[in-house]
Amino acid sequence: MIKVVYIATDLIKTDEGYCFNAVYAFKTMTSVSGYDKYLRSSGKDHLLSVTSAAVDIDLSTINVVTELKVADGDVQYIASHVFEHYDDARDYVANIDCAQSEIKTEHNAVKISSRFSPEILHDGWAEF
Numbered sequence: 001m002i003k004v005v006y007i008a009t010d011l012i013k014t015d016e017g018y019c020f021n022a023v024y025a026f027k028t029m030t031s032v033s034g035y036d037k038y039l040r041s042s043g044k045d046h047l048l049s050v051t052s053a054a055v056d057i058d059l060s061t062i063n064v065v066t067e068l069k070v071a072d073g074d075v076q077y078i079a080s081h082v083f084e085h086y087d088d089a090r091d092y093v094a095n096i097d098c099a100q101s102e103i104k105t106e107h108n109a110v111k112i113s114s115r116f117s118p119e120i121l122h123d124g125w126a127e128f
Helices: 030-041 086-099 120-126
Strands: 002-014 017-026 048-055 062-072 073-084 103-113
Touching: 002 030, 002 062, 002 073, 017 030, 017 048, 017 062, 030 048, 048 073, 062 086, 086 103
Parallel strands: 017 073, 017 103
Antiparallel strands: 002 017, 002 048, 062 073, 062 103
């Protein structure tokens, strides 16, 4: 069975410009709204981009490849792509990296969350 999930990609402002911070998958837009409110209450400058994807409802984890355009140390969100299988995501990243050097990719295995709570945040934060 197929279900829509919402992919929330978070960029955070640093001294050099925006950089990738985290990516999450939620089952409802209500959860995305909760995450957005949490980010706004943090006092930091976050830029949230939300897309949706149809996935197999039996999956608990998906592979998300985020494409970012890099210019002068700053990144701009381009798109998020969802893959059910790790190998498919890895092949996609390899093709992008070879073809477009100005595109940075982030490949994350993301747990699909039923609802937003601050306790899930450690699962999605990027490592710098």
